[in-house]
Amino acid sequence: MYKKLFIPGPTHVIDEILEATAVPMIGHRSTDYSDLHGALVPKLKQLLYTEERVLLSTSSSTGMMEGSIRNCVNRKALMTDCGAFSKRWAQIARDNGKETEVIKVEMGHAVTPEMVDEKLTQGGFDVVCITHNETSTGVMNPLEEIARVVKKHPGVLLLVDAVSSMSGAEIRVDDWGLDVVLAGTQKCFALPPGLCVVSVSQAAMDRSAEVENKGYYFDFWALEKKSVLNQTPATPVISLINALNVQMDRILAEGVENRFARHAEMAAYVQDWARKRFAIYGDERYLSPTVTNVHNTRGISVADLNKELARRGAMISNGYGPLKETCFRIAHMGDLQMSDVEWITGQIDDVLGL
Numbered sequence: 503m504y505k506k507l508f509i510p511g512p513t514h515v516i517d518e519i520l521e522a523t524a525v526p527m528i529g530h531r532s533t534d535y536s537d538l539h540g541a542l543v544p545k546l547k548q549l550l551y552t553e554e555r556v557l558l559s560t561s562s563s564t565g566m567m568e569g570s571i572r573n574c575v576n577r578k579a580l581m582t583d584c585g586a587f588s589k590r591w592a593q594i595a596r597d598n599g600k601e602t603e604v605i606k607v608e609m610g611h612a613v614t615p616e617m618v619d620e621k622l623t624q625g626g627f628d629v630v631c632i633t634h635n636e637t638s639t640g641v642m643n644p645l646e647e648i649a650r651v652v653k654k655h656p657g658v659l660l661l662v663d664a665v666s667s668m669s670g671a672e673i674r675v676d677d678w679g680l681d682v683v684l685a686g687t688q689k690c691f692a693l694p695p696g697l698c699v700v701s702v703s704q705a706a707m708d709r710s711a712e713v714e715n716k717g718y719y720f721d722f723w724a725l726e727k728k729s730v731l732n733q734t735p736a737t738p739v740i741s742l743i744n745a746l747n748v749q750m751d752r753i754l755a756e757g758v759e760n761r762f763a764r765h766a767e768m769a770a771y772v773q774d775w776a777r778k779r780f781a782i783y784g785d786e787r788y789l790s791p792t793v794t795n796v797h798n799t800r801g802i803s804v805a806d807l808n809k810e811l812a813r814r815g816a817m818i819s820n821g822y823g824p825l826k827e828t829c830f831r832i833a834h835m836g837d838l839q840m841s842d843v844e845w846i847t848g849q850i851d852d853v854l855g856l
């Protein structure tokens with residue numbers, strides 16, 4: 503049976519978008535493809551408030567997390583660890599032979615600008631990597647403020663995993679001075695998985711030009727050389743690119759600020775519900791607008807709850823990693839609406855008799 507997804511990726515995909523993936527194939531060197539690519543990219547630039555390049559990568563987000571490390575790090579990266587996805591990025595850097603230092607905070611807490619500033623003062627770092635919205639804990643790191651301190655350290659690039667925030671929260675690439683910002687399409691964009699969007703600053707391109715052994719598939723310059731022709735180096739996931747173009751028209755019609763406000767409104771509703779029925783896991787000052795990590799203070803069985811929700815046509819998520827039993831997560835991102843979050847919390851109340 504079909505389940506409406508309230509999990510933090512993949513998220514619920516509306517019929518209009520599913521249908522936009524089911525289009526006849528076009529050749530990826532045809533003018534039809536170039537027209538599509540060329541129509542999509544300016545819309546993404548508008549979403550990200552950037553005049554810089556936006557590249558399309560056929561991969562999950564993890565591919566470009568690795569790619570951005572390989573393009574931008576000569577020697578040493580300052581990584582952060584505030585949950586599962588930021589921890590994974592640090593592992594990726596090490597697996598690619600890069601030296602790392604890690605700012606580690608407890609799950610549920612945010613990385614602060616002060617922590618980043620203190621580490622960068624040691625010197626020797628090529629990049630700082632930050633997970634904008636840590637999906638595993640429901641915490642959003644203060645990106646704009648972190649970007650401000652990174653700017654005080656010339657030569658250090660700021661790489662951002664915005665996988666679960668891009669198009670759900672404001673990200674001003676140029677104003678904030680973000681060098682690489684990446685996100686897969688299966689979270690706030692509310693598309694199927696398989697396509698990754700990445701903005702790349704000129705400083706990051708310059709770095710990429712001098713870094714050795716950056717590999718082939720994710721080379722920023724290889725992508726850029728084709729991107730100026732509105733193409734990609736290898737065959738891209740044309741179906742999703744078509745769907746994203748349709749989705750970007752919907753996003754711009756809604757208005758990006760309205761879209762962010764809708765996410766904030768859904769988040770406030772779910773947070774309020776969570777405080778009344780359970781508790782929120784995580785620092786209240788940094789709660790995510792796209793996913794709420796509910797502290798399972800009643801010790802309910804999340805598996806049993808999900809079984810019953812499945813019968814009613816919905817699915818939520820258990821806690822991530824070490825929080826598997828002690829938390830559960832409700833995502834409120836993408837094309838979910840206020841009526842959806844009212845419905846799911848009402849269903850949970852009903853199942854649990856709250």
Ligand SMILES: *Cc1c(COP(=O)(O)O)cnc(C)c1O
Nearest residue numbers: 511562563564587637665666686
């Ligand atoms: C989902 C997620 C990822 C992993 O994305 P994939 O597309 O599965 O590779 C990375 N970072 C964050 C913050 C995420 O939410």
